[in-house]
Amino acid sequence: MSIKCILLDEQNNLIDYADLSFLGSGVTFLVPYEEVTLNQFHEGEKVVFQVEDKFNQIFDADITEISYGKLHLQEVRNLAPLLHRDVRVEVDMKTTIFYTKNGKDIPVEVQLRDLSCGGMCIVCKEELSAENEYEFLTNWIDTPILVKFKILRREEASYNQFAYGCEFLGLLRTEECLLRASVFKIQAINYRRKRMDENDAV
Structure with a gap:
C-alpha cells in the first residue's frame, strides 16, 4: 500500500512529495519523488511528513536507513494530538x-x-x-x-x-x-x- 505525502522541513515548508509504503513485515519507508531530496536527510535524524490534503494527519519518524531511493522509518508518531505547529x-x-x-x-x-x-x-x-x-x-x-x-x-x-x-x-x-x-x-x-x-x- 502506498500513500501520497509531502515532506516538511523545520520551517514547515514543503521539501518534496513522497510515497509512504508499508510492508507486511512492519517495514515502513518513504520514497521522495526527487532522488536529490535524500541528500537533505541523515540516518538517526527525524523526518516530518503529512498525508497530502489531510491537514490532521501529520507524522514524524526516525530514519534508520537511507538506501535505494528510500528513507527507512521506525517509531512513526502521529503529531496531530500534539500539534501546535503554526504553519505559515x-x-x-x-x-x-x-x-x-x-x-x-x-x-x-x-x-x-x-x-x-x-x-x-x-x-x-x-x-x-x-x-x-x-x-x-x-x-x-x-x-x-x-x-x-x-x-x-x-x-x-x-x-x-x-x-x-x-x-x-x-x-x-x-x-x-x-x-x-x-x-x-x-x-x-x-x-x-x-x-x-x-x-x-x-
Missing part, C-alpha cells in the same frame, strides 16, 4: 477588513502577505489602531468564515504603507480546522508552481 505560508491576496467606529462598520482594503491558522500579516496605507477589534471574511476557502482578529504589531513597509502582524480571536475548533486545511492547500499550490517554474527553466 506566503500569499498575495486582496481582501477587505472591517472595524466599528461610532456604530458604523468601516471597510479597509488590505493586501494579505502571509497566513497561518493562528494569524496573518496584512499591508495597507491606513494607520490601524491596536485598540480596535477587526474582522474579515475568508473568501478563498470553499466555506467562508467570518474571522475576528487583533493587531499585535505594526511595521513600516514600502510605498508609504504599513505592515501589521495580526492574531485571530475566538476561533471554533471547526473554523481552525478549515483555516489549517486552507493553509496547507495554499502551501501545496505554491510548491507545485515553484516546481513547474524550475522545470520550465531547465
